[in-house]
Amino acid sequence: MTAILPETMRRGACPSLSAPMQTGDGLLCRAALTAPASPRALVSLCAAALRHGNGILDISARGNLQARGLTPESACLFEHEARTFGLPLRDGIAIDTGPLAGLDAAEEADPRPLAEAIRQGVAERGLAPRLAPKTAVVVDGGGRLPLSALLADIRLRAVKNAGWLLFTGGPERPDAAHGLLTANDAVETALILLSQMAEKGRRFRGRDFGADAVRALAGARLAPARPAPVPAGDPKPFGLFALNDGKTAFGIAPAFGQVRAETLIGFLHAAEAAGIEAIRPAPGHALLLIGAPAACAAMEKAAESAGFLTRADDPRAAIAVCPGQPACTSALFDTHALAAEAARLPRLLDGSFTLHISGCAKGCAHPEPALIALSGQPDGIAFAFDGKAGAPPTASLAIDQAAETLRTLSALVELRREAGETAARCLRRLGPAGIAPALTKGTS
């Protein structure tokens, strides 16, 4: 273990197995996997989290497993044990591929060889210590679970029979590609850009590259590309996915991204008994179970009984929520309590938009704008319409009135919704002025 960083000390700090982060309920250790793991190896990891932490596990928005409530001593033991379970652990900067990489018949190209070559290049050039801790590379093969929504300093996205589109900074935007690269040039260009970032120092991020600078660094490797549509795959990985080897993946998610280690251990034992061969945490706080189609189908009831989300139309799937109080020292209210109230409003949370509930203005759970973002502020909760957590609020709510405000908003949508209209369309049509009566009820 190398460093312990208070969560509030430095924006942009990123925890890992060897560098846990201080949170409101102790240290947080992140285990990032580069490939699916066996249920048994994950049972061992959960048992270690229970032994050494408070037994609460997160699956993060990027699909990493996080153990909470550790101490400086127990975090060392947790790291040491975690490295003995045969898990495909990732060290160094995030170089993400899709959770079905190499298994998805709908994939445009297999991203794993590129990701591995970039990983090796970063190690050989000793870049990781000189890059911003949250530096992320996304190598997206497309298919049914694309990574378009994940933030990336450098993004390579496959285009069938054409090569790899290069982007820098942010989520994927169709008009923001710098150009097309061959697979070899994609690796070399990513390493050139990462080297340049390392030279500029740990505050420099992919979003800081101008288009001219990228063109100058990539040189003749970069071929012009027309704006490519963002992949249409559903970013919510629920249900059954047929794989290219005859197996199936079954996507589920713990409610609000958290699960007790005991619950997950029981579920993993049931999965192994049912014939599930491998499991991969996935972006969107999800878990993908991989096995024969019958084994995956058999796990649906077990998942529901254990409290997991199994369907995209579950209202809980429409809520992006951070750990909040008491887990995070920056949190100004109990985000999960408000999320549980919101989950009782299926007419409002019909899957047409994401409700973002954030303990403070930082907005960890959903860095992008949301149609409704509720974030803690010193005197209550800021309500932002079509904005980010921390954006200038449309209204300020008292903490104990926020749930009532959402109920009033749900009733308003129910009343004003036109035929065939989703909640999102209705809210956008009404706009801030149209929903103001619902907000004034909870205004502090």
Ligand code: SF4
């Ligand atoms: S957004 Fe949530 S998890 Fe992130 S710092 Fe604020 S309260 Fe903590």
